[in-house]
Amino acid sequence: MSATAYPAECPAGRNRLIVLMLLVPGLLALLCTFLLPMAWLARASLSAGGMTAFGSELTLANYRAALTDPFYWQVGLNTLWLGVTVSVFAVLLGYPIALFLARTQSRWRGVLTALAVAPLLTSAVVRTYGWMVLLGDRGVINSTLAALSLTDAPIRLSNNSLGANIALIEILMPYAILAMLAGFGRLNPALEEAAAMLGANRLRVFWRIILPLSLPGVLTGALLVFVLAISSFVTPRLMGGGRVFVLGTEIYSEATVTLNWPLAAALAMILLGIFSTVIVLYQRALRGLEG
Structure with a gap:
């Protein structure tokens, strides 16, 4: 009976080389599409004001202008409030689905x-x-209410922050659903059956088993929606009617209307800093849930 021949194991050095070769295309794409543009943006934010994105003089004046102006502080608070509101309602509405x-x-x-x-x-x-x-x-809702004689004047549902919030919640809710679906893999029906056999009612099973196990997915969905909401531009611009000021709309205005590219770059870097802070808080919260 002949012995079965097994292929020799690959040396460790060859394995590392194969892994490196597989990583190179992705790393090059990341370098060209993210790291280099971010480096360009950071350098532009340190240039002198005006249309020149790369002035010879490095300055922090753009950051001082953004961080000391009460208007931009209000814009930042509006952006954070928009992100929190949209993420909370998108998760609450998308969780049952x-x-x-x-x-x-x-x-x-x-x-x-x-x-x-x-x-x-x-x-x-x-x-x-x-x-x-x-x-x-004169939209469908106000026209229907007027036809039913329920209102004497149109209800302001657009051209304000309410309309922007409503539209963003509906637009971003599918992202929350997908993220939560991916995070609900930890749910184990056997645990619920065991709790029911021990006398726990449906509400208690949900509160003590289903909700804690699904919280990582909920956090992931909330993070995704929050990041997309605070970086949104089209919906706040159109639904806000020029009355809703968030960082996305102000970056666009500074870059295309006032042509102050360095200030627009500084605002973009501040928005990136908010992204980074939220992701760090998310990682800590996730470790706390899994710990």
């Missing part, structure tokens, strides 16, 4: 999941214009 899709055994589960994320197939610009039609002073 994600939990149902994660637990259902229906043969239509794939179709229902596709329907839940189908809005992502439509451009955010198109969906924002749809909300303008619905929430405008």
